[in-house]
Amino acid sequence: MPVLRQITTCTEPSTVVIERRGRTRDRPVDYRLEVCRRHRWLAETWTGRRSADGAGGRCGIVTDHRPFARIVESHVALWLRPLTANGPEDHDGDLAAALRAGYELLTADREPTGVAIALEHVARIADAITAGTLPLAEGQAQVLAALSAAETLDAGARGA
Known part of the structure; x- marks a missing residue:
């Protein structure tokens, strides 16, 4: 898909x-x-x-x-790491932990922006997949949609 x-x-x-x-x-x-x-x-x-x-x-x-993993790798390499200096490889492969670390970095000295809130939302979805409360395929689709929304919000904030 x-x-x-x-x-x-x-x-x-x-x-x-x-x-x-x-x-x-x-x-x-x-x-x-x-x-x-x-x-x-x-x-x-x-x-x-x-x-x-x-x-x-x-x-x-x-x-x-x-495939899902390759798209996530692309988001991380081309967008998340440059924005937050975090990726799953910095957190034993845990995407949710990397997203939470990015959220914390983006909100350390200021109120959460739309991008930060979206990162936290993706982290919650990734946690739900790991916990088994979201079926894998549906959860992965939600992760990709939320990452795309976060990336678009960031592009708008940067004037891209």
Whole structure:
């Protein structure tokens, strides 16, 4: 099931498409990122074929077809770690602990922002999956949706 991510709040049409082809038969595309001319710098951290073919969608849209763990790794590497200096590998692989540490960092000297609140929400979902109170597939879908919302809130706060 593809996951829709929005890494900018820009409403401009895309002019560049970065598409990474999958190496498996059941998933011909890993992801597709669309960015406008002003935000093409965001594409520097995404590998894949770059072209204008199929451009014209909204800037910042990522359609991600990768498995859950790979999408979470992408969120961590490209967004969570730069924002909070935390990742699951810093907490024995515990995503919820990394998200809580990020929440604590973002709220240490100030009131919680939408991004911080979203991180805490994702941590609660991850805890519920671990505890077995949320079925795995449904919980993973909720984690990805909440991470995407948090990333979009952060993009808006940064003016991206």
